[in-house]
Amino acid sequence: MASPRILDPATFPLHGMRLIEASAGTGKTYTIAALYLRLLLGHGDEHSAHASPLDVDQILVVTFTEAATEELRDRIRRRIREARQAFVRGESEDHFIARLLREVPDHGQAARILGAAARNMDQAAIFTIHGFCQRMLKQHAFESGSLFETELEQDDAPLRREAMLDYWRSRLYQLPGALAAALLQLWGEPMKLLGDLYGLLSTDGLRLEPDLSALDLADEWQLQVARVDAFKQAWRQCDDDLLDVLQRGDLNGNSYRKTSVPGWLQAVEDYVASDQVLPDSRLAEILEKFGQSRLRDKTKKNGVTPEHPLFAHIEQLCEKWLPLRELVLGEALREVRRRLALNKAQRRLLGFDDLLSGLDRALASAAGPRLAAAIRVQFPVALIDEFQDTDPQQYRIFSGLYSTSPDCGLFMIGDPKQAIYAFRGADIFTYIQARRAVSDHYTLATNWRSTSAMIASVNRLFERHVAPFIFDEDIPFLPVQAAGHADRKPLMLDGEPVPALTLWHRPGYPVGKADYQQLFADSCASQIVRLLGGGARIGDRVLEARDLAVLVRDRFEAAAVQQALRRRHVPSVYQSGRDSVFSTREALDLYRILQAIQEPQQERHLRAALACSLLLQDADSLQALNDDERRWEGLVAEFIDYHQRWSALGVLATVHQLLERRNLASQLLALPDGERRLTDLLHLAELLQEASQQLEGMPGLMRWFGEHLQSPNGNSEAQQLRLESDRNRVTLITIHKSKGLEYPVVLLPFPINHRTASRALYHDDDTRPVYDLSQGRRPLRAERERLAEDLRLLYVALTRSVHACYLGISDLKQGNDRASVLPRSALGYLLLNGSDAEALPGILQQLGAQAGICLTAPPLDDRPLPAPAAGTLELGARTFRGRIRRDWRISSYSALSSQGPARDLPELPGLDLEVVADAREPDAGTADIFGFPKGARAGTFLHGLLEQLDFPRAAGEGLRELIRQRLALEGFDEGWAPVLETLVGDVLDAPLDDRGCACAISVPQTG
Structure with missing residues (x-):
């Protein structure tokens, strides 16, 4: 696959389907705002420009969170205002806007366009993906076939719980007693079964392996009971001494110890004497030991294999155990999905996932082409931010809308190296599918966030491995260049520059997770005390606690660091608490x-x-x-x-x-x-x-x-723990939540910690999700995908830092096993590059010898942070030094019509005209040309006028002529013409509120 081109925001083609890969800190939001400006101005030549200039309500910008939409809206609004001021002045220090100034000939027209866009930014089409789908289903209800009156349910956990309880009652209560007891051994209560289905209910296109949908649970249970009864009957009728048969054979002594075999036979005897049908895992393992094939495999070379008809019977029985767990999981998944959809339909409720699936189904229906055409007319261009977090449904929606219309534009912007939200439905394989389908790839090559040394250190670390993100053909690592802005204010400690990347290494044998966590929590706290108490500086200012961030995987790691900080009197705050307040x-x-x-x-x-x-x-x-x-x-x-x-x-x-x-x-x-x-x-x-x-x-x-x-629900935003303080404190935050943020100093004390794949969920060769129902089986693909996501997490963590980053490194073991699990971690994968864990010290020595990287022992110091020097605090009111504008006031048409022209009123800024009506001294001898004719009342004239306008396209001479005609028809004096002309023009330009009504307008006091 060809390497992506470096993106130039001034020449980027504003049509077709294009992919923009923006590494961390390379100015993704800046680029989006730049493309937005060009779309507003119609900038570009015949190869790069869009077909026509667009308004803010025609440029669709989609991202994945409400906070991100607000940030994008604010950034784009500020950028528009900067550009408008530049066009008014005719100059700009920003290189991109300066280029627009040179290439856009009519500066006055451009300033007017950008001014109107800035005023109308509240109408800008900047939505979350769910907000976009909701609007399309409502605005195009006939084409989409959606209901007019539905309610959005933000938390459908109670509905899922209800659907599971319905399935549990209808299924379990009708089963035979022995089968129900076997089910209760697997899941003691319905919520445990629902927990096993977590994340699967909303996975689009999920394939179960094996597919047991054709089997009936009750029928299969009867067959299982018959097989077990036949075996038990054969065992009871056997008069042979099986222990003697086994001992006369030449079995492997390690696998069949003489002291163990009698106990195993007794366990089988107890099973035969009981009413139990399905054995537990231990008993199933014992039975497999007595299978004829297993005994043959475990016989010494040239030895005698123990043989007996019961051994062959046991082997047949073990080959045909009822897959009870697999059957129930598959059936429960189908039934809970069906009942959940039925409950929502009956109550006219929609969850967030239903908004996506509803628009997806509508676009795939017979009316889909008509709906897609209507959406393309409404939004000729779409920019999809954070596209690496897409899923199959989202990609189908946007590719279906824009892939067949080359005159429109679909720009997918993201960084696959930062795709870390698989737990909430994001699918990196959908991104890979889109990347393969789109031929035009662009990238941003300059990092504007970090220092040159920090960028070089991260580049060296990820360049150690030929496939640093495993899927190297689709997620390549392209080293970025440094803009050098952060170099101007270096981080200094004791008069020396702080290394960009510091590796704390504890040599020696592998340690357990608890010891590893305690060691580097203390090291992290000690380094923070040294930085804050040692007078570290960034440029001319002292390093503060808020400049430091400790990145962790979960609240347990955060608690270890917070406890170490508390012992050293360092204030901190954990910003990623997703626990429910009801669980405290x-x-x-x-x-x-x-x-x-x-x-x-x-x-x-x-x-x-x-x-x-x-x-x-x-x-x-x-x-x-x-x-x-x-x-x-x-x-x-x-x-x-x-x-x-x-x-x-x-x-x-x-x-x-x-x-x-x-x-x-x-x-x-x-x-x-x-x-x-x-x-x-x-x-x-x-x-x-x-x-x-x-x-x-x-x-x-x-x-x-x-x-x-x-039943606390940590996924409910209302229940999630609130931030206890926003004062100057060290920030503890999960790597997931830190994405998109930056900190001067980052501490990553536990980069070796990792979790093996918790479930057998993976993707096949066609990138389709597959769930292996077999208990305890973890396909290699699932573990490989887990490691790939951990590598992306590590990349996100390392690229948050501006000046310095600290990593805690040690060989790690799992449980009582002394074998190293370091290669299974993301950092171990990069460092070892296929070598054994014993090679780690030498590798770190080589890495630490490079510029910007420091290898050192973990700092351990129990000294607390020195208390700040006590000073006299003088309290007092702040002096107001601002300027209050007095050249405006809030008014309305009714106030104007009842009080006369604005120029006759006294200068009382900020007050409605009706408030200052008593300040006028009417001239009794002068006719009030602004009074209403008999029978007219406030509001009727302007409303009637607006009804006649071709809203919102009426302007110029057409508007003036319409006003004069209406004045004559209503019997008004022509003196109203200039006032109404200005007023109606302002109403036409005013933003609409959520009811579609024009918001309040400001009437200039100058008249």
């Missing part, structure tokens, strides 16, 4: 406290509430309540007060009263984790208050609270 200790404590408030006369509830950690009662205080009856009565009276406040003002007011009365806020904040606990408490109180609006009384709310304690 504070949730259970608050539940007990509210139980006591609901029933303050119940002594057991009061004692349970007082014993919880949230009320901060020590043993002496609790004992005093037992010894002093008056103190106990005072406590009951206090909780009765809380009960009355709850009844009158709600649960949120009650929690606030509790905090104030017991001074809990200040006491909690004095604890090491007090901010976290107080944040969780207030978060819970807000959720309870919101839920109380829909529930009846205290019992209903407490029932709701209890249900959420039992």
